[in-house]
Structures are given as C-alpha cells and as structure tokens.
Amino acid sequence: MKLAQTVLVVDDDKSIVDLLYDFLDNDGFHVETAYDAVQALSVLQTKSVDCIVLDIMMPGQTGFDLCRRIRTTSDVPILFLSARDDDVNKIRGLGLGADDYIVKTASPAELVARVKAVLRRYGAQQSTRKTVLNYGRLELDLSAREVRIDGQEISVTPREYDLLLLFAEHPRQVFTYDHLLETFWGGVGDKHTVRVHISRIREKMEADPNTPQYIVNVWGVGYRFEGVPK
Numbered sequence: 001m002k003l004a005q006t007v008l009v010v011d012d013d014k015s016i017v018d019l020l021y022d023f024l025d026n027d028g029f030h031v032e033t034a035y036d037a038v039q040a041l042s043v044l045q046t047k048s049v050d051c052i053v054l055d056i057m058m059p060g061q062t063g064f065d066l067c068r069r070i071r072t073t074s075d076v077p078i079l080f081l082s083a084r085d086d087d088v089n090k091i092r093g094l095g096l097g098a099d100d101y102i103v104k105t106a107s108p109a110e111l112v113a114r115v116k117a118v119l120r121r122y123g124a125q126q127s128t129r130k131t132v133l134n135y136g137r138l139e140l141d142l143s144a145r146e147v148r149i150d151g152q153e154i155s156v157t158p159r160e161y162d163l164l165l166l167f168a169e170h171p172r173q174v175f176t177y178d179h180l181l182e183t184f185w186g187g188v189g190d191k192h193t194v195r196v197h198i199s200r201i202r203e204k205m206e207a208d209p210n211t212p213q214y215i216v217n218v219w220g221v222g223y224r225f226e227g228v229p230k
Contacts (some may be wrong), residue, residue, distance in 0.1 A: 004030040006048060007115060010040045010066070011055035011081065016104070020053060023108040024115070037061035041069070049076055051115055051122075054098075056082045056089065064096060068186055071097040072158045073145075077118045081111070095182065133168050135227035138205060138214060140168055147205065154204050159184060164201055167215055167225035176222040198223060 007029045009020045014035065021031045032047055034040040036058050043049070052070070056063035067078055079100040080093040090101045099118045102111055133140040139148040140161075147156050147164060156164070163184065166175065177191045185193060202209040214227050 004028055005050040005119060006030040006032060008032045008034065008040065008043055008047075008049045008052045010034045010037070010052065010058070010063070012036060012058045013055070016055075016081075019108055020111065023112050027112050029115075037063075037066040037069075040066060044070070044074075051077045051079065051119055053079050053081055053111070053115065056080055056084070056093070064092065065186065067093070067096045067098055068184075072162055072184075077122045079111075079114060079118055092182075097183075133165075134230040135168065135214070136230055137207075138168075138227060140165060149205050156201070156204060160197065160201050160204075163197060164205075164215075167223070168227065171225045171227055171229070174218050174222055174224045180222065194222075 007024050009017050009024070009031060010033075011017050011020075012035050017033050017035065021033060024031045032043050032049065034043055037060055040052075040054075054063045054067060058066075061069075063080060063082075067080070070076065070078065075097075077100075078098045079102060080089075080098045081102055081104060082089055082093075083104045085103040085105070093101050099122070100114055102114055106114075131141070131143050133142065137150050139151075140146070141148065142165075145158075145161055146153050147161060148154065163180070166183070177194050180194050181187055181189055184197075198215055199209070202212050202215060206212045206214065214225060215223050216226050218224055
C-alpha cells in the first residue's frame with residue numbers, strides 16, 4: 001500500500017488553511033498546517049514533508065523569507081500561494097527556488113491539481129538526477145549533501161554547499177553578483193558579501209585559492225564554474 005504524501009500548508013488565514021486541508025485530505029494527502037514561518041519551521045524539523053503550499057504575506061517572516069531559508073537545506077517542492085497576480089512576485093518567487101506560483105482566486109481543486117503536478121515533476125527529476133556530481137578532484141554527493149576533494153570530505157556550511165551546488169549544476173553559466181545576492185541573501189548586502197563566501201569556498205576546495213580552477217571570476221560581473229564533468 002502506497003503511503004500518503006504529506007503537504008504542509010502555511011498561511012496566516014485560518015479559513016484558507018482549513019479549506020485547503022479539506023480538499024487535500026479528501027484527495028488522499030496527509031496534511032500538516034502552520035500559520036506563520038516559526039510554526040512551519042517547527043513542523044519541518046519534526047516531520048517529513050513532500051510538498052509545501054506557502055503564503056507570501058505573513059506576519060513576521062514572509063513566505064519569501066521562509067522559502068529562502070528552506071532552500072539552504074532542502075529541495076522539497078514549494079508552491080507559492082498569493083493574493084497578488086503580478087509578474088514581479090512570480091519572478092521573485094520562482095527565482096528563490098519555488099516550483100510553482102498560484103493566486104488565491106484559483107479554486108481549491110486547481111491548487112490540488114497543481115500540487116500533484118509539482119510532485120510528479122519532482123519525482124521524475126529525482127529518478128533521473130545524478131546522485132553524485134563528479135568534477136575530478138571535486139565531488140558533490142547530493143543525497144548526503146557532502147563535498148569531497150580527492151575523495152576526502154571537507155566541511156562546508158549549508159550556504160557554502162548551496163552556492164557550490166548552484167555553480168556545479170550550471171557549468172560555464174555566469175552568475176552575477178546581484179543574482180547571487182538575491183538568491184542567497186534576499187538582496188541584502190553587496191559584492192563584498194558574495195566575495196567573502198566565494199573566497200571561503202575556494203580556500204576549502206582549491207589547490208591554490210589564488211588561482212582557482214573551479215569557481216572563476218568574470219570581472220565586474222560575477223562568477224562561473226569551470227569544472228568538467230567526469
């Protein structure tokens with residue numbers, strides 16, 4: 001018997017939470033609920049969740065803030081739920097790593113359908129995604145969130161790992177300072193913030209941090225990854 005998948009619904013409007021709970025539960029999902037970011041993080045620390053339906057405008061931390069925090073440790077599918085139907089919010093939400101964006105005027109049945117679609121895509125990606133990215137001296141173990149140099153694990157922070165993973169999954173693609181700041185720091189900080197973190201990563205993984213072989217500068221723009229997959 002297939003176990004029910006768990007959906008976490010996060011919204012400060014109890015009537016919306018109750019409505020989505022009923023529709024998702026009726027469709028065979030196990031549903032966890034939270035009314036702000038603090039409650040959501042508490043659920044995520046104690047429960048295994050397959051998908052998150054996340055409101056944007058909440059007291060305290062916004063949905064954007066919570067999404068950014070979740071993405072430092074997890075690639076669980078996230079579907080933003082918002083009262084605003086505008087391109088700016090959609091672009092920002094998807095840019096932070098959300099998998100879908102739906103406005104609250106949509107019917108609960110449509111939301112359930114979108115949750116199912118996101119879970120299908122995620123399942124397909126997981127079945128085809130490599131579990132280890134091999135770039136010679138450098139290896140990233142995606143399932144264990146480990147980084148190895150010459151076969152030996154090195155210690156990296158969650159943010160350092162996610163920065164490195166972004167580069168390793170997109171070789172030769174240039175990432176600007178602004179893009180990295182928005183993705184990992186919510187736009188707070190400056191070029192120095194990015195440079196410090198890249199410098200720390202280089203010190204841990206490069207044979208000569210002053211002459212990097214993996215994450216290289218694109219002067220005045222940002223960085224790109226030069227590793228060749230094995």
